[in-house]
Amino acid sequence: xxxxxxxxxxxxxxxxxxxxxxxxxxxxxxxxxxxxxxxxxxxxxxxxxxxxxxxxxxxxxxxxxxxxxxxxxxxxxxxxxxxxxxxxxxxxxxxxxxxxxxxxxxxxxxxxxxxxxxxxxxxxxxxxxxxxxxxxxxxxxxxxxxxxxxxxxxxxxxxxxxxxxxxxxxxxxxxxxxxxxxxxxxxxxxxxxxxxxxxxxxxxxxxxxxxxxxxxxxxxxxxxxxxxxxxxxxxxxxxxxxxxxxxxxxxxxxxxxxxxxxxxxxxxxx
Numbered sequence: 459x460x461x462x463x464x465x466x467x468x469x470x471x472x473x474x475x476x477x478x479x480x481x482x483x484x485x486x487x488x489x490x491x492x493x494x495x496x497x498x499x500x501x502x503x504x505x506x507x508x509x510x511x512x513x514x515x516x517x518x519x520x521x522x523x524x525x526x527x528x529x530x531x532x533x534x535x536x537x538x539x540x541x542x543x544x545x546x547x548x549x550x551x552x553x554x555x556x557x558x559x560x561x562x563x564x565x566x567x568x569x570x571x572x573x574x575x576x577x578x579x580x581x582x583x584x585x586x587x588x589x590x591x592x593x594x595x596x597x598x599x600x601x602x603x604x605x606x607x608x609x610x611x612x613x614x615x616x617x618x619x620x621x622x623x624x625x626x627x628x629x630x631x632x633x634x635x636x637x638x639x640x641x642x643x644x645x646x647x648x649x650x651x652x653x654x655x656x657x658x659x660x661x662x663x664x665x666x667x668x669x670x671x672x673x674x675x676x677x678x679x680x681x682x683x684x685x686x687x688x689x690x691x692x693x694x695x696x697x698x699x700x701x702x703x704x705x706x707x708x709x710x711x712x713x714x715x716x717x718x719x720x721x722x723x724x725x726x727x728x
Contacts (some may be wrong), residue, residue, distance in 0.1 A: 461695070466582055466583070467582070467691075467695075469584050469585070469586070469588075469589060470581045470582050470584065470691055470701075471688075471691070472589055473581055473584045473588065473589055473592060473647075473648055474581060474648070474684060474687030474688060474691060474705075475684055475687075476589065476592040476593055476596045477592060477644070477645050477648050477649075477657065477683070477687065478661070478679075478680050478681075478683035478684035478686075478687055479596045479599075479600070479680050480592065480595055480596040480599055480641045480644065480645070481641060481645065481657045481658050481661070481679070481683055482661060482662075482676055482677075482679035482680035482681075482683050483596075483599045483600065483603055483676055483679075483680075484599060484634070484637050484638055484641050484658065485657070485658035485659060485661065485662045485679060486662050486665075486672060486675045486676045486679055487610060487614055487634060487638075488638060488658050488659065488662075489658075489659055489662040489663065489666070489675075490614040490615065490672065490675075491613075491614050493638070494655065494658075494659055495545065495548060496533055496537075496544075496548055496638075497638055497642065497655050497658055497659075498548075498552070498655045499529070499533060499548035499549070499551050499552040500526050500529050500530050500533065500551075500635075500638060500639050500642055501526075501642050501651055501654045501655050502552045502553075502555050502556050502651060503525065503526060503529035503551045503552060503554065503555030503556075504522040504523075504525055504526040504529070504555060504639075504642060504643055504646065504651060505522075505555050505556050505558075505559030505560075505576070505577075505651050506525050506554065506555035506556070506557075506558035506559045506562070507521040507522035507523070507524060507525025507526060507555075507559075507643075508521065508522045508525075508559055508563070508573075508576050508646075508651075509558055509559035509560065509561065509562030509563040509566075510525065510558065510559075510562050512562060512563050512566040513562040513563070513565055513566045515567075518576065519588075519591065519643060519646070519647075522643045522646065523639070523640060523643040525555065526639035526640070526642060526643050527636050527639045527640065529551050529555065529639065530635040530636060530638060530639040531632060531635065531636070532547070532551060533547055533548055533551060533635070534631060534632055534635050574650075574700075575647065575650070576646055576647075576650060576651060577650050577651050577652050578649075578650040578652055578653065578700045578702045578703060579645075579646065579647060579648050579649040579650030579653065579654075579700065579701060579702030580647065580694075580700065580701050580702070581647070581648045581649075581687070581690075581691055581694070581701040581702070581705070582691075582694065582695065582701055583647070584647045584648065588644075588647050591644050592644045592645075595637075595640050595641055595644050598637070599637060599641070602633070602637070603676075606630070607672075607673070609623075609625045609630060610630070610634070611672050612625060613625065613627055613630055613631065613634075614672070638658075641658070642654050642655075642658070645657060648687075648701070648702065648705070649701075649702035649705055649706065650700075650702040652702070653702045653703065653705075653706045656706045656709065656710075657683065657686075657705070657706070657709070660686070660706070660709045660710060660713055661678075661679040661680075661682040661683040661686065661709060662675060662679045663713060664678070664679075664682050664709075664712055664713045664716050665678035665679045665682060667713075667716050667717060667720050668716075668720070682709070682712060683709070685708075685712065686705055686706075686708045686709035686712055687705050689704075689705075689708035689711075689712075690702075690704035690705030690706070690707065690708045690709070691704070691705070693707070693708060
């Protein structure tokens with residue numbers, strides 16, 4: 459409990475809570491719409507923005523956010539075209555972002571920046587500005603989903619039905635893609651580029667073991683995600699291992715435990 463007196467640990471706890479809330483909300487939409495591969499492409503494309511920010515001497519998080527949102531819009535636009543397959547478009551943006559990130563980071567003036575914090579994350583080093591960004595995005599997600607939850611559910615499960623109900627499907631999809639991109643960037647300092655997609659999917663998969671209700675999945679995902687963040691945070695601190703990997707490791711252990719527990723103790727319908 460003495461750890462709670464340290465400012466860096468308080469920041470880490472608050473960051474884990476905010477990240478769990480943001481990822482629990484938008485991650486439920488990602489899993490329901492089966493956008494995991496697209497989200498992975500956006501995650502890796504953001505590395506190009508980080509490299510560009512280092513090269514230009516501006517905030518890498520700001521440039522990564524801009525790069526990720528443009529990449530998300532690009533994927534959404536290309537996926538609607540008939541002359542290019544969606545997975546091909548994602549692969550192009552995925553590899554382009556990583557390539558540009560590596561090139562710009564090596565071309566950056568001055569000392570070479572430690573890229574491991576962006577690749578693998580470190581929740582113990584998040585700053586007040588990181589928390590502010592997470593707080594703004596989480597608040598925006600809560601307001602947006604509270605206001606438009608029913609249209610979002612319609613779009614997630616059946617786009618044609620949503621369109622027949624007069625819902626502006628195209629604009630909603632672009633807005634949701636923007637939220638996916640911003641949530642990914644906001645979580646980079648916590649779990650990193652390599653593991654960010656896991657925080658958006660593993661808690662939802664675990665929650666989905668017990669319910670198929672969209673609202674309940676969001677609530678359970680937030681709880682499971684925060685437990686994973688807490689476990690990973692303590693594991694990272696005491697074992698001196700990267701926090702991003704620790705958080706995902708604990709989250710997978712929770713999923714495996716819930717899966718085994720369901721198979722052993724919950725009677726399956728015949």
